[in-house]
Amino acid sequence: NGIHWFAPIVADAEAGFGGALNVFELMKAMIEAGAAGVHFEDQLASEKKCGHMGGKVLIPTSQAVRNLVSARLAADVMGVPTVIIARTDADAASLITSDVDPSDHEFLTGERTMEGFYGVNAGIDQAISRGLSYAPYADVVWCETSEPNLEQAQRFAEAIHEKFPGKLLAYNCSPSFNWKKKLSEEEISRFQEEIGAMGYRFQFVTLAGFHALNYSMFDLARNYRERGMDAYSDLQQAEFAAEEHGYTATKHQREVGAGYFDEVAQIVAGGAASTTALTGSTEEAQFDSPESPITGLPGSTQNEQFVK
Known part of the structure:
Protein backbone atom coordinates (compact mmCIF):
# COMPACT_ATOMS: atom_id res chain seq x y z
CA ASN A 1 0.00 0.00 0.00
CA LEU A 207 18.24 -21.60 15.36
CA ALA A 208 15.37 -22.67 13.10
CA GLY A 209 17.25 -21.14 10.17
CA PHE A 210 20.45 -22.95 11.14
CA HIS A 211 18.76 -26.33 11.13
CA ALA A 212 16.68 -25.68 8.01
CA LEU A 213 19.73 -24.48 6.08
CA ASN A 214 21.96 -27.35 7.15
CA TYR A 215 19.35 -30.05 6.57
CA SER A 216 18.33 -28.73 3.14
CA MET A 217 21.97 -28.51 2.00
CA PHE A 218 22.71 -31.98 3.32
CA ASP A 219 19.59 -33.36 1.62
CA LEU A 220 20.54 -31.76 -1.69
CA ALA A 221 24.15 -32.99 -1.49
CA ARG A 222 23.07 -36.54 -0.63
CA ASN A 223 20.54 -36.64 -3.48
CA TYR A 224 22.94 -34.98 -5.91
CA ARG A 225 25.48 -37.70 -5.23
CA GLU A 226 22.91 -40.33 -6.11
CA ARG A 227 20.84 -38.61 -8.81
CA GLY A 228 22.93 -35.81 -10.25
CA MET A 229 21.15 -32.82 -11.80
CA ASP A 230 17.75 -34.42 -11.28
CA ALA A 231 18.20 -33.61 -7.61
CA TYR A 232 18.87 -29.93 -8.26
CA SER A 233 16.08 -29.68 -10.81
CA ASP A 234 13.65 -31.02 -8.21
CA LEU A 235 14.78 -28.30 -5.79
CA GLN A 236 14.29 -25.67 -8.47
CA GLN A 237 10.80 -26.90 -9.28
CA ALA A 238 9.97 -26.74 -5.58
CA GLU A 239 11.10 -23.10 -5.65
CA PHE A 240 8.81 -22.35 -8.59
CA ALA A 241 5.90 -23.99 -6.77
CA ALA A 242 6.57 -21.94 -3.63
CA GLU A 243 6.36 -18.61 -5.46
CA GLU A 244 2.57 -18.54 -5.25
CA HIS A 245 3.02 -18.49 -1.48
CA GLY A 246 5.39 -15.53 -1.56
CA TYR A 247 8.78 -17.20 -2.06
CA THR A 248 11.08 -14.84 -4.01
CA ALA A 249 14.58 -16.35 -4.04
CA THR A 250 14.20 -18.46 -7.20
CA LYS A 251 15.93 -15.67 -9.12
CA HIS A 252 18.99 -15.08 -6.99
CA GLN A 253 20.38 -12.14 -8.99
CA ARG A 254 17.22 -10.15 -8.52
CA GLU A 255 16.95 -11.28 -4.89
CA VAL A 256 20.31 -9.75 -3.97
CA GLY A 257 19.51 -6.39 -5.57
CA ALA A 258 20.74 -6.42 -9.16
CA GLY A 259 17.59 -4.62 -10.25
CA TYR A 260 18.21 -1.84 -7.75
CA PHE A 261 21.64 -1.09 -9.20
CA ASP A 262 20.24 -1.34 -12.73
CA GLU A 263 17.79 1.38 -11.78
CA VAL A 264 20.59 3.53 -10.37
CA ALA A 265 22.56 3.04 -13.60
CA GLN A 266 19.54 4.00 -15.73
CA ILE A 267 18.90 7.17 -13.73
CA VAL A 268 22.54 8.22 -13.95
CA ALA A 269 22.57 7.55 -17.72
CA GLY A 270 19.26 9.26 -18.37
CA GLY A 271 17.60 5.95 -19.20
CA ALA A 272 20.14 5.04 -21.87
CA ALA A 273 22.44 2.69 -19.93
CA SER A 274 23.61 -0.30 -21.96
CA THR A 275 25.37 -2.19 -19.20
CA THR A 276 22.46 -3.06 -16.91
CA ALA A 277 22.91 -6.51 -15.40
CA LEU A 278 19.47 -8.05 -15.72
CA THR A 279 18.98 -7.08 -19.37
CA GLY A 280 20.17 -10.06 -21.38
CA SER A 281 20.61 -12.18 -18.27
CA THR A 282 19.61 -15.81 -18.01
CA GLU A 283 17.10 -14.78 -15.37
CA GLU A 284 15.35 -12.53 -17.89
CA ALA A 285 15.49 -15.16 -20.63
CA GLN A 286 14.54 -18.25 -18.64
CA PHE A 287 12.75 -17.28 -15.45
CA ASP A 288 10.24 -14.58 -16.42
CA SER A 289 7.50 -16.91 -17.60
CA PRO A 290 4.08 -18.20 -16.52
CA GLU A 291 5.98 -20.91 -14.69
CA SER A 292 7.65 -18.21 -12.58
CA PRO A 293 5.00 -15.58 -11.74
CA ILE A 294 7.27 -13.41 -9.59
CA THR A 295 8.86 -10.96 -11.99
CA GLY A 296 11.03 -7.93 -11.50
CA LEU A 297 11.09 -5.48 -8.64
CA PRO A 298 7.87 -3.50 -8.03
CA GLY A 299 8.23 0.02 -9.39
CA SER A 300 11.68 -0.64 -10.86
CA THR A 301 12.98 -0.45 -14.42
CA GLN A 302 13.44 -4.21 -14.22
CA ASN A 303 9.71 -4.63 -13.68
CA GLU A 304 8.65 -2.01 -16.25
CA GLN A 305 11.10 -2.67 -19.08
CA PHE A 306 12.74 -6.05 -18.78
CA VAL A 307 9.90 -8.47 -18.07
CA LYS A 308 8.70 -10.01 -21.30
Whole structure:
Protein backbone atom coordinates (compact mmCIF):
# COMPACT_ATOMS: atom_id res chain seq x y z
CA ASN A 1 0.00 0.00 0.00
CA GLY A 2 2.90 2.33 -0.57
CA ILE A 3 4.06 2.02 3.03
CA HIS A 4 7.72 1.21 3.53
CA TRP A 5 8.69 -0.52 6.77
CA PHE A 6 11.36 -2.72 8.27
CA ALA A 7 10.57 -6.06 9.87
CA PRO A 8 11.20 -5.58 13.61
CA ILE A 9 14.44 -7.10 14.86
CA VAL A 10 14.79 -8.53 18.36
CA ALA A 11 18.52 -8.50 19.15
CA ASP A 12 20.35 -10.88 21.48
CA ALA A 13 22.47 -8.90 23.94
CA GLU A 14 23.59 -12.11 25.66
CA ALA A 15 24.49 -11.23 29.28
CA GLY A 16 25.51 -7.68 28.41
CA PHE A 17 29.24 -8.42 27.90
CA GLY A 18 30.17 -6.88 31.25
CA GLY A 19 28.50 -4.70 33.85
CA ALA A 20 25.82 -2.03 33.77
CA LEU A 21 27.96 0.45 31.80
CA ASN A 22 28.66 -2.19 29.15
CA VAL A 23 24.93 -2.88 28.96
CA PHE A 24 24.26 0.84 28.55
CA GLU A 25 26.64 1.22 25.61
CA LEU A 26 25.56 -2.07 24.03
CA MET A 27 21.90 -1.09 24.22
CA LYS A 28 22.63 2.26 22.56
CA ALA A 29 24.56 0.54 19.78
CA MET A 30 21.78 -1.96 19.14
CA ILE A 31 19.19 0.81 18.97
CA GLU A 32 21.38 2.72 16.53
CA ALA A 33 21.65 -0.46 14.44
CA GLY A 34 17.86 -0.65 14.23
CA ALA A 35 16.83 -3.16 16.91
CA ALA A 36 13.20 -2.87 17.98
CA GLY A 37 13.72 -5.13 20.98
CA VAL A 38 16.71 -6.40 22.96
CA HIS A 39 16.94 -9.28 25.40
CA PHE A 40 19.33 -9.64 28.31
CA GLU A 41 19.94 -12.74 30.40
CA ASP A 42 21.10 -13.14 33.99
CA GLN A 43 24.22 -15.22 33.46
CA LEU A 44 27.78 -14.18 34.24
CA ALA A 45 29.03 -12.75 30.95
CA SER A 46 32.53 -14.22 31.21
CA GLU A 47 31.12 -17.74 31.73
CA LYS A 48 28.17 -17.37 29.36
CA LYS A 49 26.67 -20.61 28.04
CA CYS A 50 23.77 -21.52 25.81
CA GLY A 51 20.69 -21.89 28.00
CA HIS A 52 20.58 -25.61 27.24
CA MET A 53 24.17 -26.36 28.22
CA GLY A 54 25.70 -27.07 31.59
CA GLY A 55 28.05 -24.86 33.61
CA LYS A 56 25.83 -21.79 33.70
CA VAL A 57 26.64 -19.20 36.38
CA LEU A 58 24.05 -16.65 37.48
CA ILE A 59 24.75 -13.12 38.66
CA PRO A 60 22.90 -11.89 41.76
CA THR A 61 19.31 -10.88 41.13
CA SER A 62 20.01 -7.26 42.06
CA GLN A 63 22.87 -7.08 39.56
CA ALA A 64 20.62 -8.40 36.79
CA VAL A 65 18.04 -5.75 37.73
CA ARG A 66 20.71 -3.03 37.44
CA ASN A 67 21.47 -4.27 33.94
CA LEU A 68 17.80 -3.94 32.99
CA VAL A 69 17.66 -0.44 34.47
CA SER A 70 20.78 0.45 32.49
CA ALA A 71 19.22 -0.85 29.28
CA ARG A 72 16.06 1.17 29.89
CA LEU A 73 18.12 4.29 30.59
CA ALA A 74 19.94 3.83 27.29
CA ALA A 75 16.63 3.57 25.43
CA ASP A 76 15.36 6.71 27.18
CA VAL A 77 18.54 8.60 26.36
CA MET A 78 18.18 7.55 22.72
CA GLY A 79 14.53 8.55 22.74
CA VAL A 80 13.44 5.19 21.34
CA PRO A 81 10.71 3.09 23.02
CA THR A 82 12.65 -0.15 22.67
CA VAL A 83 11.17 -3.41 23.95
CA ILE A 84 13.31 -4.91 26.72
CA ILE A 85 13.12 -8.65 27.33
CA ALA A 86 14.46 -10.05 30.59
CA ARG A 87 15.56 -13.67 30.36
CA THR A 88 16.38 -15.85 33.32
CA ASP A 89 18.40 -19.06 33.09
CA ALA A 90 17.69 -19.92 36.72
CA ASP A 91 15.63 -23.01 35.86
CA ALA A 92 18.80 -24.89 34.92
CA ALA A 93 21.65 -22.84 36.44
CA SER A 94 23.16 -24.30 39.61
CA LEU A 95 25.88 -21.70 40.28
CA ILE A 96 25.92 -18.02 41.25
CA THR A 97 28.77 -15.53 41.55
CA SER A 98 27.91 -14.14 44.99
CA ASP A 99 25.65 -14.54 48.02
CA VAL A 100 25.32 -10.77 48.45
CA ASP A 101 21.64 -10.54 47.48
CA PRO A 102 19.03 -11.64 50.07
CA SER A 103 16.69 -12.51 47.19
CA ASP A 104 18.99 -15.40 46.31
CA HIS A 105 19.55 -16.76 49.83
CA GLU A 106 16.74 -19.31 49.85
CA PHE A 107 18.29 -21.06 46.87
CA LEU A 108 21.88 -21.28 48.16
CA THR A 109 23.15 -24.80 48.87
CA GLY A 110 26.11 -23.80 51.04
CA GLU A 111 28.57 -25.32 48.59
CA ARG A 112 31.45 -23.52 46.87
CA THR A 113 33.35 -24.41 43.72
CA MET A 114 37.08 -24.24 43.00
CA GLU A 115 36.38 -21.03 41.03
CA GLY A 116 34.74 -19.45 44.07
CA PHE A 117 31.15 -19.69 42.82
CA TYR A 118 28.27 -20.52 45.15
CA GLY A 119 25.95 -23.46 44.59
CA VAL A 120 22.22 -22.82 44.13
CA ASN A 121 19.22 -25.07 43.65
CA ALA A 122 18.28 -24.82 40.00
CA GLY A 123 14.60 -25.10 39.13
CA ILE A 124 11.37 -23.34 38.37
CA ASP A 125 11.11 -21.83 41.88
CA GLN A 126 14.38 -19.98 41.38
CA ALA A 127 13.23 -18.90 37.90
CA ILE A 128 9.92 -17.59 39.27
CA SER A 129 11.72 -15.61 41.97
CA ARG A 130 13.87 -13.91 39.39
CA GLY A 131 11.03 -13.40 36.95
CA LEU A 132 9.10 -11.53 39.64
CA SER A 133 12.14 -9.36 40.34
CA TYR A 134 12.64 -8.52 36.67
CA ALA A 135 9.01 -7.88 35.75
CA PRO A 136 8.90 -4.22 36.88
CA TYR A 137 11.93 -3.39 34.75
CA ALA A 138 11.20 -5.25 31.51
CA ASP A 139 8.44 -5.28 28.91
CA VAL A 140 8.63 -9.05 28.49
CA VAL A 141 9.83 -11.82 30.83
CA TRP A 142 11.41 -15.00 29.46
CA CYS A 143 12.14 -18.16 31.42
CA GLU A 144 14.59 -20.36 29.52
CA THR A 145 13.34 -23.90 30.09
CA SER A 146 15.00 -27.30 29.81
CA GLU A 147 12.13 -29.04 28.02
CA PRO A 148 8.75 -28.23 26.42
CA ASN A 149 6.64 -28.65 29.55
CA LEU A 150 3.12 -27.22 29.63
CA GLU A 151 2.70 -27.64 33.38
CA GLN A 152 5.94 -25.81 34.07
CA ALA A 153 5.01 -23.05 31.61
CA GLN A 154 1.65 -22.60 33.30
CA ARG A 155 3.19 -22.50 36.76
CA PHE A 156 5.64 -19.78 35.75
CA ALA A 157 2.95 -17.77 33.97
CA GLU A 158 0.50 -17.95 36.89
CA ALA A 159 3.17 -16.88 39.38
CA ILE A 160 4.13 -13.85 37.30
CA HIS A 161 0.55 -12.86 36.51
CA GLU A 162 -0.55 -13.15 40.13
CA LYS A 163 1.57 -10.09 40.93
CA PHE A 164 1.82 -8.57 37.45
CA PRO A 165 -1.47 -9.23 35.62
CA GLY A 166 -1.17 -9.24 31.86
CA LYS A 167 2.63 -9.22 31.87
CA LEU A 168 3.91 -10.31 28.47
CA LEU A 169 5.91 -13.53 28.49
CA ALA A 170 8.35 -15.09 26.02
CA TYR A 171 8.91 -18.77 25.26
CA ASN A 172 11.74 -20.42 23.37
CA CYS A 173 10.33 -23.34 21.37
CA SER A 174 13.88 -24.56 21.15
CA PRO A 175 15.47 -27.00 18.68
CA SER A 176 17.51 -28.17 21.66
CA PHE A 177 14.37 -30.04 22.78
CA ASN A 178 13.57 -33.46 21.37
CA TRP A 179 9.94 -32.58 20.76
CA LYS A 180 8.56 -36.01 19.92
CA LYS A 181 10.42 -37.58 22.82
CA LYS A 182 8.85 -35.13 25.27
CA LEU A 183 5.37 -34.63 23.76
CA SER A 184 2.77 -36.50 21.75
CA GLU A 185 1.90 -35.30 18.24
CA GLU A 186 -1.34 -33.87 19.57
CA GLU A 187 0.49 -32.00 22.31
CA ILE A 188 2.99 -30.63 19.81
CA SER A 189 0.18 -29.44 17.53
CA ARG A 190 -1.54 -27.44 20.27
CA PHE A 191 1.57 -26.43 22.21
CA GLN A 192 1.91 -22.89 20.89
CA GLU A 193 -1.80 -22.16 21.13
CA GLU A 194 -1.88 -23.34 24.74
CA ILE A 195 1.12 -21.36 25.93
CA GLY A 196 -0.19 -18.36 24.00
CA ALA A 197 -3.34 -18.53 26.10
CA MET A 198 -1.12 -18.51 29.20
CA GLY A 199 0.38 -15.18 28.13
CA TYR A 200 3.43 -16.31 26.19
CA ARG A 201 2.86 -13.85 23.36
CA PHE A 202 6.43 -13.85 22.02
CA GLN A 203 7.18 -17.39 20.83
CA PHE A 204 10.14 -18.28 18.67
CA VAL A 205 12.31 -21.16 17.48
CA THR A 206 15.92 -20.25 18.08
CA LEU A 207 18.24 -21.60 15.36
CA ALA A 208 15.37 -22.67 13.10
CA GLY A 209 17.25 -21.14 10.17
CA PHE A 210 20.45 -22.95 11.14
CA HIS A 211 18.76 -26.33 11.13
CA ALA A 212 16.68 -25.68 8.01
CA LEU A 213 19.73 -24.48 6.08
CA ASN A 214 21.96 -27.35 7.15
CA TYR A 215 19.35 -30.05 6.57
CA SER A 216 18.33 -28.73 3.14
CA MET A 217 21.97 -28.51 2.00
CA PHE A 218 22.71 -31.98 3.32
CA ASP A 219 19.59 -33.36 1.62
CA LEU A 220 20.54 -31.76 -1.69
CA ALA A 221 24.15 -32.99 -1.49
CA ARG A 222 23.07 -36.54 -0.63
CA ASN A 223 20.54 -36.64 -3.48
CA TYR A 224 22.94 -34.98 -5.91
CA ARG A 225 25.48 -37.70 -5.23
CA GLU A 226 22.91 -40.33 -6.11
CA ARG A 227 20.84 -38.61 -8.81
CA GLY A 228 22.93 -35.81 -10.25
CA MET A 229 21.15 -32.82 -11.80
CA ASP A 230 17.75 -34.42 -11.28
CA ALA A 231 18.20 -33.61 -7.61
CA TYR A 232 18.87 -29.93 -8.26
CA SER A 233 16.08 -29.68 -10.81
CA ASP A 234 13.65 -31.02 -8.21
CA LEU A 235 14.78 -28.30 -5.79
CA GLN A 236 14.29 -25.67 -8.47
CA GLN A 237 10.80 -26.90 -9.28
CA ALA A 238 9.97 -26.74 -5.58
CA GLU A 239 11.10 -23.10 -5.65
CA PHE A 240 8.81 -22.35 -8.59
CA ALA A 241 5.90 -23.99 -6.77
CA ALA A 242 6.57 -21.94 -3.63
CA GLU A 243 6.36 -18.61 -5.46
CA GLU A 244 2.57 -18.54 -5.25
CA HIS A 245 3.02 -18.49 -1.48
CA GLY A 246 5.39 -15.53 -1.56
CA TYR A 247 8.78 -17.20 -2.06
CA THR A 248 11.08 -14.84 -4.01
CA ALA A 249 14.58 -16.35 -4.04
CA THR A 250 14.20 -18.46 -7.20
CA LYS A 251 15.93 -15.67 -9.12
CA HIS A 252 18.99 -15.08 -6.99
CA GLN A 253 20.38 -12.14 -8.99
CA ARG A 254 17.22 -10.15 -8.52
CA GLU A 255 16.95 -11.28 -4.89
CA VAL A 256 20.31 -9.75 -3.97
CA GLY A 257 19.51 -6.39 -5.57
CA ALA A 258 20.74 -6.42 -9.16
CA GLY A 259 17.59 -4.62 -10.25
CA TYR A 260 18.21 -1.84 -7.75
CA PHE A 261 21.64 -1.09 -9.20
CA ASP A 262 20.24 -1.34 -12.73
CA GLU A 263 17.79 1.38 -11.78
CA VAL A 264 20.59 3.53 -10.37
CA ALA A 265 22.56 3.04 -13.60
CA GLN A 266 19.54 4.00 -15.73
CA ILE A 267 18.90 7.17 -13.73
CA VAL A 268 22.54 8.22 -13.95
CA ALA A 269 22.57 7.55 -17.72
CA GLY A 270 19.26 9.26 -18.37
CA GLY A 271 17.60 5.95 -19.20
CA ALA A 272 20.14 5.04 -21.87
CA ALA A 273 22.44 2.69 -19.93
CA SER A 274 23.61 -0.30 -21.96
CA THR A 275 25.37 -2.19 -19.20
CA THR A 276 22.46 -3.06 -16.91
CA ALA A 277 22.91 -6.51 -15.40
CA LEU A 278 19.47 -8.05 -15.72
CA THR A 279 18.98 -7.08 -19.37
CA GLY A 280 20.17 -10.06 -21.38
CA SER A 281 20.61 -12.18 -18.27
CA THR A 282 19.61 -15.81 -18.01
CA GLU A 283 17.10 -14.78 -15.37
CA GLU A 284 15.35 -12.53 -17.89
CA ALA A 285 15.49 -15.16 -20.63
CA GLN A 286 14.54 -18.25 -18.64
CA PHE A 287 12.75 -17.28 -15.45
CA ASP A 288 10.24 -14.58 -16.42
CA SER A 289 7.50 -16.91 -17.60
CA PRO A 290 4.08 -18.20 -16.52
CA GLU A 291 5.98 -20.91 -14.69
CA SER A 292 7.65 -18.21 -12.58
CA PRO A 293 5.00 -15.58 -11.74
CA ILE A 294 7.27 -13.41 -9.59
CA THR A 295 8.86 -10.96 -11.99
CA GLY A 296 11.03 -7.93 -11.50
CA LEU A 297 11.09 -5.48 -8.64
CA PRO A 298 7.87 -3.50 -8.03
CA GLY A 299 8.23 0.02 -9.39
CA SER A 300 11.68 -0.64 -10.86
CA THR A 301 12.98 -0.45 -14.42
CA GLN A 302 13.44 -4.21 -14.22
CA ASN A 303 9.71 -4.63 -13.68
CA GLU A 304 8.65 -2.01 -16.25
CA GLN A 305 11.10 -2.67 -19.08
CA PHE A 306 12.74 -6.05 -18.78
CA VAL A 307 9.90 -8.47 -18.07
CA LYS A 308 8.70 -10.01 -21.30
